[in-house]
Structure formats: structure tokens, C-alpha cells
Amino acid sequence: EPEVTQTPSHQVTQMGQEVILRCVPISNHLYFYWYRQILGQKVEFLVSFYNNEISEKSEIFDDQFSVERPDGSNFTLKIRSTKLEDSAMYFCASSEFRGLGEKLFFGSGTQLSVL
Amino acid sequence: GESVGLHLPTLSVQEGDNSIINCAYSNSASDYFIWYKQESGKGPQFIIDIRSNMDKRQGQRVTVLLNKTVKHLSLQIAATQPGDSAVYFCAEPALYNTDKLIFGTGTRLQVFP
Numbered sequence: 001e002p003e004v005t006q007t008p009s010h011q012v013t014q015m016g017q018e019v020i021l022r023c024v025p026i027s028n029h030l031y032f033y034w035y036r037q038i039l040g041q042k043v044e045f046l047v048s049f050y051n052n053e054i055s056e057k058s059e060i061f062d063d064q065f066s067v068e069r070p071d072g073s074n075f076t077l078k079i080r081s082t083k084l085e086d087s088a089m090y091f092c093a094s095s096e097f098r099g100l101g102e103k104l105f106f107g108s109g110t111q112l113s114v115l
Numbered sequence: 116g117e118s119v120g121l122h123l124p125t126l127s128v129q130e131g132d133n134s135i136i137n138c139a140y141s142n143s144a145s146d147y148f149i150w151y152k153q154e155s156g157k158g159p160q161f162i163i164d165i166r167s168n169m170d171k172r173q174g175q176r177v178t179v180l181l182n183k184t185v186k187h188l189s190l191q192i193a194a195t196q197p198g199d200s201a202v203y204f205c206a207e208p209a210l211y212n213t214d215k216l217i218f219g220t221g222t223r224l225q226v227f228p
Contacts, residue, residue, distance in 0.1 A: 031214070035216075037228075044218070055214055056215060058215065100147070100214075109156075109158050
């Protein structure tokens with residue numbers, strides 16, 4: 001079964017450093033998403049991306065965050081200057097159509113720790 | 116405002132018993148709900164969904180019940196197995212025509228022999 005893959009599985013960084021989280025969505029999918037989950041809290045929507053531009057973003061997704069699809073297979077989330085509160089599990093997701101529920105496939109996540 | 120929440124943070128059941136995980140929502144206009152399962156070290160995985168024009172939907176060993184009167188939905192797992200141990204989330208779209216899912220806080224299901 002096709003799956004969304006994320007790298008790295010764990011990322012440790014110093015506060016103020018830039019990090020790039022990488023995702024390879026399912027190959028025929030056109031819609032891409034980032035969610036995050038702070039330890040012990042809810043999974044939260046960050047951003048959706050389609051046709052090389054952001055479709056929707058949450059209030060969490062401020063100017064420190066950016067997304068990019070640099071080539072035909074990767075989808076990245078960049079945090080420009082990390083803060084302690086950015087420590088969380090970051091999930092990438094993709095879907096073939098603009099959809100939710102069963103049409104949304106999540107990766108296993110990148111655990112980001114900001115020290 | 117919109118919110119999706121769960122009644123219990125942890126549910127412990129014996130293998131073979133049925134499990135019931137509950138979820139409450141506040142927006143009476145909500146018309147679509149999804150249950151996700153998250154195993155340790157993995158991302159959320161779709162289990163089953165239901166639209167507001169239905170009261171019940173069944174899958175393989177799982178049933179979702181929707182009570183629009185009290186804005187409550189539940190996930191029932193029949194004959195719970197050790198592999199069912201995970202955190203279960205209910206979720207709903209934030210608004211109409213949106214990409215954003217709102218997740219509940221999750222219930223951890225623990226299955227013991």
C-alpha cells in the first residue's frame with residue numbers, strides 16, 4: 001500500500017536554528033498538508049498546499065514557517081528560527097483530491113525537539 | 116465556537132470485550148465526522164467516517180453512532196484485540212469548504228489479556 005514518508009524521524013536543534021522537515025507524499029496525490037501535535041495535546045492543522053501554493057493556513061503558521069514543493073516528489077516544511085514551543089511531532093499528509101477522512105493519508109511524523 | 120472533545124482520556128478493556136469510545140461536539144451545523152487511530156510512533160490512520168444524514172455506520176469490527184440531538188458520537192470496537200491498543204481521535208472539518216480538520220484530544224485504549 002502506498003504511504004507518505006517523512007524524514008528525519010527525529011530532529012534535535014538549538015533554539016534559533018532553521019530546520020527543514022521533509023515529506024514524500026503518495027505519488028499521485030495533489031494536495032498536501034502539515035499538522036503538528038505537541039506532546040499530550042491535540043493534533044493541529046498548520047497548512048494545506050495545492051498547485052504550488054498555500055491553500056489554507058492556521059494562525060500557528062506564522063512568518064517563521066514556510067512550505068515548498070521543490071521537485072515532483074518532495075514537500076517540505078521550513079521553520080526559519082525555531083523556538084522552544086515549536087517542539088512537537090510534525091505530520092505530513094496528502095490526498096489525491098481535496099478531501100478529508102479516508103482520503104487523507106498521514107506519514108509517521110518527525111519528532112522535533114528544540115533545545 | 117467549534118470544538119471536538121472526548122469524555123475519557125484512557126479506556127482499559129479486556130481482550131475480547133467490546134470497547135466504546137465517546138466524543139462530543141459543539142457545532143450543531145457539523146455534518147461530517149471521522150475517527151482516526153494513532154498507534155505509537157505512527158501518524159493518524161483513518162478508521163471510519165459518518166455524515167450527519169446517518170445515525171450509524173458499520174465497518175469491519177467497528178461501528179460509529181451519531182446522536183445529533185445531544186451532539187455526541189461514539190466508536191464501538193467489537194471483540195477488542197491487543198492490536199487495537201492506540202489513541203483514538205474523533206475529528207471534523209473546521210468549516211464548510213475547508214482543508215482543516217479539527218481533532219479531539221484523544222482517548223488511549225489499552226487492551227489487557
